[in-house]
Amino acid sequence: MTQLGNPDLTGNSVTPTSAHGLKATGVDVTTAGAAQPPAPDQGGSTPANGWSPAGVLEKGWARLLLGLLLPAALIGAWQWSTSAGLFSVVQLPPPAMVFEAAADLIQRGELGQHVAISTQRVLIGFAFGAGLGLAFGALVGLSRVADVLLAPTIGALRAVPSLAWVPLLILWMKIGEDSKVTLIMIGAFFPVFTTVSLALRHVDKNLVEAGRAFGLKGLKLLTTVQLPAVVPSVFSGLRLALAQAWLFLVAAELIASSMGLGFLLTDSQNNGRTDRLLLAIVLLAVIGKITDALLGVAEKWAVKRWA
């Protein structure tokens, strides 16, 4: 493909293009072409010298720096608006105060606890919710009977807003870790379930038939053909699920907890500590983004490996 496409892109005359066209029909030439190591991603329109905007955007450090531009600008605007007296300290404390609040909480050993317990709840709830989502998604995606039996109920449960579960979970499981983790599980379950069941239904029928023709069936067919084929969709489902898990974490911690970032939010609101409130929001943004980025790295690897 690239062989045939390049002459057009670089604007060569017609002759080399047709020569390529002729050669490409012969087995030996295509064989020789494939013998070279597979070309790495050529990044679309990147020219050879690599100093176009597109070329810079391919570099990891450049993307990181550019991605930090807007947050830096926001902090600048924040600082400026507070020192210009646009807001009172209670409405919007300056960045330095939020930083001090963080230092203070770290010194008391509380901040680490809040972050740790919240992260733990998210990870446990996410792991179980995503696991169940994968299992039920596989069942509904592969079995028409399961689809007919389960899909309407699961769809209806999915329509229930997250906060509606809270009173019931507290009633059943008391105010402890169980009720919170369960709520997060519910949040993580649906994105994985939906993406996996849909993706499994659209696995290339030809590949599945080829697998069957070579004696694969049941679990072996699932693990050899169907699951690998949906790995990219599974990962996009997982990333959605992780975002949902953080969302549901705050819902759980806002209502009943004595620790965690959601608790820090409500506690700060009740005590008028806007600096800590902002700190909690910034931490949720940063930790959420970090966990998503980690999953993104795993996704990139998996897509390369399985697609």
Place this chain on the structure above:
Amino acid sequence: MTAVAASARPSASAPSAARTSDLSSALPVSFRGLRRTFGTGGSAHTVLRDIDFDVREGEVLAILGPSGCGKSTLLRATAGLDAPSAGSVNIGTTPVQGIDPRCAFAFQEPRLLPWHTLQANIAIGLPKSSSAKTGKAKVARLLELVGLDKFAKHRPREVSGGMAQRASLARALARNPGVLLLDEPFGALDALTRIKMQDLLLEIHAAEPTTVLLVTHDVDEALQLADRIVVLGKEPGREGDGATIVRTVVVPDERPRDRGSAELARMRSSLLESLGVEGH
């Protein structure tokens, strides 16, 4: 076209692969009163009917016919991928019931798993009973047989269409098949690659003389490769009834055959006439 055929000839006339008959034990296939009807009630339509035919063990049988005449259905019934509405397919002495481990299928498209290497894709064809060690050795031998030993670790998308199709053929051979089923395996390839693949198939058949059922719509391909050709089609006066075998032709001479021979040319135009194309 003739120049190309001449240049491709030497590789076909000198099969390089050693005779490895331990790989396959050719089995005969018989069709008895086979019928396949799709749908039920008013919308039912019959694709195949009254297929009664015997394929000898080790024979290369080409199945010719116009598009939609049920060639692939016949092949799928042999593999057990599809169940006939009436009648039966027997391989050896036992009928085909469900997916048959004695058959191996190569499809029109390579249908390789994109996340596996060619080597791992070929290994999927290995019979269940094979141990890891013998399986590995067999895959290595097959990679060599189809000329892909240097590409064992490549992924399907990193090789050409012809190479992927060769890997697909090797996957089928890994099964140790009593019957090799080829559903227009070279149909999607360009003309040059197709001729090389046909020669490769003859080499493989010489090395491992299994029974081959080859579905094709290419008369020349059938004449080059097959011992016998059956033509599927609708009988005059029974057009609404589904296709059946309307003609059987024994192709004379040993393979490889001269692509320019006068007798083959005569058979070619006669076969084309059976397929409803006249004056060629």
